[in-house]
Amino acid sequence: MNDLPQVATAAPSDIAQLMARAHALAGMPLGWLASHAGWITPANLSRHKGWSGQLIELYLGASAGSKPQQDFPELGVELKTIPVTPEGKPLETTFVCVTPLTGLNGVRWEDSNVRNKLRQVLWIPIDGRREVAPADRMIGTPFLWRPNAIEDQLLRQDWEEITEMIILGQVQAITARHGQVLQLRPKAANSKVLTEAIGPDGARIQTLPRGYYLKTNFTAALLQQALQRSS
DNA sequence: CCATGATCATGG
DNA sequence: CCATGATCATGG
Numbered sequence: 001m002n003d004l005p006q007v008a009t010a011a012p013s014d015i016a017q018l019m020a021r022a023h024a025l026a027g028m029p030l031g032w033l034a035s036h037a038g039w040i041t042p043a044n045l046s047r048h049k050g051w052s053g054q055l056i057e058l059y060l061g062a063s064a065g066s067k068p069q070q071d072f073p074e075l076g077v078e079l080k081t082i083p084v085t086p087e088g089k090p091l092e093t094t095f096v097c098v099t100p101l102t103g104l105n106g107v108r109w110e111d112s113n114v115r116n117k118l119r120q121v122l123w124i125p126i127d128g129r130r131e132v133a134p135a136d137r138m139i140g141t142p143f144l145w146r147p148n149a150i151e152d153q154l155l156r157q158d159w160e161e162i163t164e165m166i167i168l169g170q171v172q173a174i175t176a177r178h179g180q181v182l183q184l185r186p187k188a189a190n191s192k193v194l195t196e197a198i199g200p201d202g203a204r205i206q207t208l209p210r211g212y213y214l215k216t217n218f219t220a221a222l223l224q225q226a227l228q229r230s231s
Numbered sequence: 232c233c234a235t236g237a238t239c240a241t242g243g
Numbered sequence: 244c245c246a247t248g249a250t251c252a253t254g255g
Contacts, residue, residue: 065242183235190238
């Protein structure tokens with residue numbers, strides 16, 4: 001049996017230790033973990049959207065902060081919580097990273113931020129149903145994922161198509177409908193925020209910052225594979 | 232019903 | 244503003 005989860009006092013020394021910590025969280029409600037850590041559980045997440053992810057970081061020993069790197073750089077692992085139904089269907093897309101909109105000439109998929117972030121992901125499913133209070137939302141079975149050749153190719157295709165449009169000054173023509181498994185969407189405090197990009201005539205323009213997100217059809221397949229492996 | 236576009240909190 | 248952590252809210 002697993003020991004009760006504990007707030008981590010140091011980063012995990014290896015992947016086995018990281019996975020042991022993650023497995024200890026399975027079956028625990030967020031409210032228990034929060035109170036055990038001395039945190040207050042919000043009544044809803046509308047003004048605390050990153051709360052669950054930050055609580056899990058605390059228990060796994062991820063270095064908190066806003067560093068533009070993986071959560072466990074020494075292990076090469078990125079941490080992602082994902083809100084799911086009891087059947088294991090994702091309730092939201094998964095944010096990957098923001099993207100620069102200039103200076104992309106010559107950047108290859110192999111060197112992209114998206115690929116770096118997704119090389120190895122520790123997924124933590126959490127009940128994400130809005131009708132369930134955050135305190136009662138149960139954590140699911142974690143799994144470690146590395147893209148296989150097919151998944152890598154799907155991600156690469158979308159990234160290359162979207163990146164090409166950005167380079168050609170078409171960023172304002174990109175919608176969330178582009179891409180099979182990866183999409184580009186706004187990533188900002190509000191729709192007034194501006195960042196530098198390339199316009200249709202090649203000149204610099206100001207536009208809304210964008211980030212890459214995994215579509216739910218893609219993460220749904222990952223979750224189903226993990227369920228089948230564990231049954 | 233659900234995906235797209237919009238938004239919230241925090242630290243630097 | 245930018246990067247981290249994401250979910251909200253409404254139009255289609």
